[in-house]
Amino acid sequence: MEPRKGRRLALFPLPLQGHINPMLQLASILHSKGFSITIIHTNFNSPNPSNYPHFTFHFINENLSECEATTTDIFALLKLLTIRCVEPFRECLSKVLSDMSEEPIACLISDAVFPFTQAVADSLKVPRMVLRTGGASSFLVMAAFPFLRQRGYFPIQDSKLEEPVAELVPLKVKDLPVINTSEPESFHQVVDGMVNGTKASSGVIWNTFEDLEQPAIAALRHQFSIPIFPIGPFHKCYSSSSSSLFTEDRSSISWLDKRAPKSVIYVSFGSIAAINETEFLEIAWGLANSKQHFLLVVRPGLVLGTEWLEPLPNGFIENLDGRGHIVKWAPQTEVLVHSACGAFWTHNGWNSTLESICEGVPMICMPCFTDQKVNARYVSDVWRVGLQLEKGLKRGEIERTIRSLMVEKEGEEIRHRVLQLKDKANMCLRQDGTSCQSLESLVTHILSLE
Template sequence: MTPPPAPTMAAHSNAVHGGRRRHVLLFPLPYQGHINPMFRLAGLLHAHGFAITVFHTHFNAPDTARHPDYRFVPVPDGSPVPVAIEDAVAQILELGVACESAFRDRLASVLDEYSRDDVACLVADTHLLPIFEVAARLSVPTLALRTGSAACCASFLAYPMLFEKGYLPVQESQRDMPVVDLPPYRVRDLPVIGEDDGGLVRELLSRAMTAVKTSSGLILNTFDALERREQDGLRRDLAVPVFDIGPLHKLSPAVDSSLLLPDRSCLEWLDAFPPESVLYVSFGSVACMSPRDLVETAWGIAGSDVPFLWVVRPGMVRGSADDHRLPEGFEAAMRKRGMVVAWAPQEEVLRHRAVGGFWTHCGWNSTLESVCEGVPMLCRPYFGDQMGNARYVEHVWRVGLEVGGDLERGRVEAAIRRLMTDEEGAEMRARACELKKAAAECTGEGGSSRLAIDKLITHLTSL
């Protein structure tokens, strides 16, 4: 891992006011893919001398014992329960509203305790617009954290135009049509969740962009060499400063913010395999597949004859009472060349010399982590920004290929072999290694991400 930037004396002094450390307040959206980058940001700011206070919902609450240097303030949220991904948009919208009143009281209390001058700002997830509005009413400056790519953020900004020009709602006959105003996207790559006609999704994205535009700046977990054109577009279209300080997991001290307990025995298991020989398979913390897709995936992996490490987490299979049950005979077919775990320490797995490919849902965190380790990808996107990320992986960066359509074991076998054993996969791996070098340069001394962090710290101390 690239060492985190060493804070300068000036950085520490800027984080101090009246002899006391200034506070940065944080409020993450309570889903794994949003919690991880927020806690990485917390570590980065704490290393630069800021005190950290984390507001959080009871839903997916963090384990405070893992973060002894931070203060945690729980905010009642109406006690939501996990829902199907098709209902996640409604849940996110409801979550912000449910937290608003309690957050106002808790923020006011914290301001009274710290004094307003000691609070530098509140950093909140862009999907929590009511939190931004409460902070504005209490005169607390805000910064917006977008946990997706710069390209995804640009697509959010373009949503009104996409409706005006008829790209949305998505029509089946137009799914492969290029979005001329938003290359390289096709209509099928636009951020859509479930079968919503655009009403709730449109509301969610509109609120996210309102949060960005009314904040004091936008923080992105990306880096210049990966998305220079997209970031230039955001700087052109937004009236707030944009800080591309990623990849955060390479710039921030290590942090344990996983909602699931990883099985670390898989790292020792990987030690027995030659370099770049193992396929790592994980579809993230939220995406779900059908029982049929599980069966076809299992036999496709088995039939490929490629060693594999597969994450089959609780709740990954829709409508299954026993979602850990793999097909009868699958374990025997693995012949000790495969391992199945409920969760894995993903960053360490991708860094392991034995891993030569990653079959992923293409969430942004997973995509960035794979890029930064030079690991090419098989892409199976499910919802939200994952389709757009997969498009960039295959079409722009050319470090992977999509496994689209209905899953069928023969097609799965062929895709795995293309990535892991064919010349095509070797070429993708070479390009992925070039992106890995570019990420290292951006996060190295004098790199673009390090300079962006310096600008962010200066901006924070000016608020």
């Protein structure tokens, strides 16, 4: 019997905030192109299906204990998910494929960090594409890990952190996209698995655009024998604020409404990063001493060993005299587009970096792990749309960096460059823009898969 062909897609995100958002944005983009969407998702960190009435949701049980689900060791969580999801995912996808009441599945799109989905897709005879939720430049570095191991860059030595990686200009050794773990070899296996799983797929979708990362995209097209589709920035097509795992504090916007244009530095380190109490106090005092207005996001769990703001000395907030506003979570895309937002102090996760560029907001970079380190180096040294805190978290250095960006000539030049990139981001989404053309190519490619 001839296999049925359809315009239904099955999407399977990695269940972390920075991965769920772009996958659901991609789902909306593809839905607008006439595809029906089925989302396969873990019960862990699951979005509310009622926010997406035009999608069909299937949930799988990954059997994480409460302790496992709340761990601060993100690499340990990733390894657990990779093991626990295999069989539930296989059973769910098999069931979806065999449901004759629904349109046939044309393609599976999985997060690149779930390479086991390739073997499952092969066994069920369904094409698999991947979404890489990070940038192309950082992925190019990860693809070079075997070469970098041969050249002796790994394991990373503290004495060489400031040395250049000659083969990957302008990176320094400290910028290589690793994570602090007691199992570095296991981490390398995960990265190699992601890269090889991507190479084995029927194509890779990127939340980026040609004018931002053209050299990396060109290099990947040369190295990989699969089609590559840079169709970003996703969030400019479809917002997925309703997929936030945190409750957004709307007071952020009403507070910004009372501030002068470009006068506020927005500070947020994403949904996963953690800092210690000493680092938090240096950040707080650096912000206070800069005399600039700031909106600071301190999500519960950001400061290790604390509930929320207990480390701040008595009277700290009162002495700011209204210059600072602290919340547990903010509606980030709304904050960045707000006229009062003059800079973004960020951990340089790819979503945050891209959102800042798209709104023409200069950055202060404080990367924590993996691709964030590469993103930060590109922000400061390649695109030159931000400043890095190179010398660690010291209140004097923080104050100087903030003032350089907010009130000095260096900040004006950076702002001019980021506004040029903002224009390019807008142009790529126009009818004749590179991302728009790449999306049309993606649709054609999906419909050609067998």
